[in-house]
Amino acid sequence: MAEKTQAKKTTSPTTKVSQNGNGKPTPERASTKLPYPKEEIIADYRLANQSRQASLLGRREVLTGKAKFGIFGDGKEVPQIAMAKVFRKGDFRSGYYRDQTFMFATGMSTIQEFFAQLYANPSLEAEPASGGRMMNGHFASRSLNDDGTWKDLTAMYNTSADISPTSGQMPRLVGLAYASKLYRQLPALKALTTFSKQGNEIAFGTIGNASTSEGLFFESINAAGVLKIPMFVSVWDDGYGISVPASYQTCKESISKALAGFADDGSGDGYIIEAVPGWDYTALCAAYERIATRVRTTHSPALLHVTELTQPQGHSTSGSHERYKSKERLAWEQEFDCNRKMREWMIASDVITESALALLEAEDKDIVAEAKRRAWEAYLHPIQSEIAIAADSFQKLAEGSSHKSEIEQISSELQQIKEPFRKDTMTAVNKVLRLVRTESHAAKDELLAFKTRVMDENTRRYGSHVYSESAESAFRVPEIPAQFSDAATKVDGRQVLQACFDAALARDARVFAIGEDIGAIGDVNKAFEDLQAKHGMLRVTDTGIREATILGQAIGTAMRGLRPIVEIQYLDYLLFALQTMSDDLATLQWRTMGGQKAPVIVRTRGHRLEGVWHSGSPMGMILSAIRGMFVLVPRNMTQAAGFYNTMLASDDTALIVEVLNGYRLKETIPSNMNDFTLPIGVPEILRKGSDVTLVTYGACCKVAMDAAETLEGLGVSLEVIDVQSLLPFDIHNSIVDSLKKTNRIVFFDEDVPGGATSFMMREVLERENGYRYLDSQPVTITAKEHRPAYGTDGDYFSKPQADEVVDAVYALMRESNPNTFVSLT
Secondary structure, X not given: OOOOOOOOOOOOOOOOEEEOOOOOEEEOOOOOOOOOOHHHHHHHHHHHHHHHHHHHHHHHHHHOOOOOOOOOOOOOHHHHHHHHOOOOOOOEEEXXXXXXXXXXXXXXXXXXXXXHHHOOOOOOOOOOOOOOOOOOOOOOOOOEOOOOOEOOHHHOOEEOXXXXXXXXXXXXXXXXXXXXXXXXXXXXXXXXXXXXXXXXOOEEEXXXXXXXXXXXXXXXXXXXXXXXXXXXXXXXXXXXXXXEEHHHHOHHHOHHHHOHHHEOOOOOOOEEEEEEEOOOHHHHHHHHHHHHHHXXXXXXXXXEEEXXXXXXXXXXXXXXXXXXXXXXXXXXXXXXXXXXXXHHHHHHOOOOOHHHHHHHHHHHHHHXXXXXXXXXXXXXXXXXXXXXXXXXXXXXXXHOOOOHXXXXXXXXXXXXXXXXXXXXXHHHHHHHHHHOOOOOOHHHHHHHHHHXXXXXXXXXXXXXXXXXXXXXXXXXXXXXXXXXXXXXXXXEHHHHHHHHHHHHHHHOOOEEEEEOOOOOOOOOOOOOOOHHHHHOOOOEEEOOOOXXXXXXXXXXXXXXXXXXXXXXXXXXHHHHHHHHHHHHHOOHHHHOOOOOOOOOEEEEEEOOOOOOOOOOOOHHHHHHHOEOEEEEOOOOHHHHHHHHHHHHOOOOOXXXXXXXXXXXXXXXXXXXOOOOOOOOOOOEEEEOOOOEEEEEOOOHXXXXXXXXXXXXXXXXXXXXXXXXXXXXXXXXXXXXXXXXXXXXXXXXXXXXXXXXXXXXXXXXXXXXXXXXXXXXXOEEEOOOOOOOOOHHHHHHOOOOOHHHHHHHHHHHHHHHOOOOOOOOO
């Protein structure tokens, strides 16, 4: 139902529920008044029934081997139809992987697309959510045109791209709702009419009852209550989290009861919290209409606890719920299945006769079966075409080969596979090429060309859009060097950042900054000092101590066209938000194959400050966790400002790590602060040398320069390179040019052994083929395996100092020329 009929308003739920002696809900009465025209009710039921049939057929497709895994929305159909009735164009969903019925009801997905995703069809035309990259039940609308530009989000129904980690959708949900607040309250945003209509959009969230035990859920609920944003959460409660019942999951076995303290007590502060049985169609429709109207008009957050749901096929295709549910529970689930209850109500209320309904149900089965058939054929046909091409090449190659019978056997086996994958074709191709490795045939060249083409196509098919590929990609932002006035005086480094942020806020109304202590005091290092007073509380805003939802605010608002700069106060605290960064933000463009983007800038500070938790440099962990984001490591605040300008001119997302002890070091503010940019992935040679190349970044640049001065006095010429950007790394392969000259290389930082230094070594020696130019073993200089101890001496003996750099580089030179470089010990 792409366009939904406005639901009729009812004054109260039509079904009251009591509990019998077995804890089993019992309907006490049924309403005789129909909430909608009969035709609409019948269409709703048919959609619920078709969705159920899709779940049943989907499970069968997994069990027969056509699909790898299945997780379905059976048992949740009726409440999702009720939710769809109040979902409007411009609204956003941040949801749960059982929301297939809602997606069908809003027209954001079709049953054929549902099966295409189950089969992992890599065609965007067939599977527009992700092009086969996400497993089934993970939905996404396409917010972007093919060129990466924004569509009119107010003219379409929107769903942010799902992720599997339980409750991981919640931080993003906060941001999607927060965007409505900004669009409603900031006059300068009123002109952005393709992103919002005066902030009237609701962000709908869905989550399973067991996942409400996660910290991300509670943090998000608290944040939305504080922010007073239009966030409407539906909890689908079927009583279990896989095999674990609610008694192990939730205080009072009810999330709505557990959250009672969050409820609005009439003051207008807090949540609208209600509970409604998930099998009661009329009560559900009335509740959604009533609550959504209030959320949309008042921007009050809401939670609807949809209780007494079932899960007819169990959690997923990985197991059977008969193993952990009692016979009584299974019998109850059959009786109170939401589709069955709606069916019974329709017949009892004279909406339709049972015989007429049975005919429609039979038709629905055929509709779903046909959609499945079309999806399978669309998936299979391109693979079969490739098999035919490979088989033709095999035949040609066999005719002139001494391995004819073996090639024909491989070809026959490939063509006999009833449900082939592309993997099967490539495995066969490689087997044949190995057989004829010593032979020369034109057909062999043809087969090699086929292999190359297929590999290239699939590299693109599964690997595109790790970063932006639009005209606004950070790689396409022109470099504009910083300019400095002769009359300029040096200031604290934090004032350079202050000027940068001031200029960014002034030139673009979409830019805002949030974080702990960022507003009233201008952050703990005063880079935002006085900017809240100048630009307003909604442009420079304090938050609570809640790193995951700070990041979530950024993701959601960026998905709705805004440009957030969000601060995680210290790099050590990034771990609170790392799951959200890794699973959600970093993968967004990739997992939607360029269908969605969230150009977020995450600002933090780290490195050399003394102490266990305020000296963080876990760069190796970060590099492994957030592929899809840039990791920028400026050595000073001017470089940081250049990176902020570059990222704000692009639609990529980045983590920028400022040097924690650099805010009071003196620098000069560029005279072209509003314009200057720094290129991404381009190292800078800080000091030229001829004996050894040292590669480093961030706070270690100053240590390396100090060591280079000392080494010069010892007869060693050290070339110091600041990589500036760890992700991406040295995109022009310039570091190897230095290695060609020196033939010796050191990688230096203050991460743990095997951390970012190992990453840099791999990039230079393997990817850039730098190993060819080595005359000595490459060296890494890192911090110790433990955290840095507190105090000056704790820092000295925990993290590498200039003395250690001098000793390591000198030892490298002494190894090759011990007569000139005598022992220092």
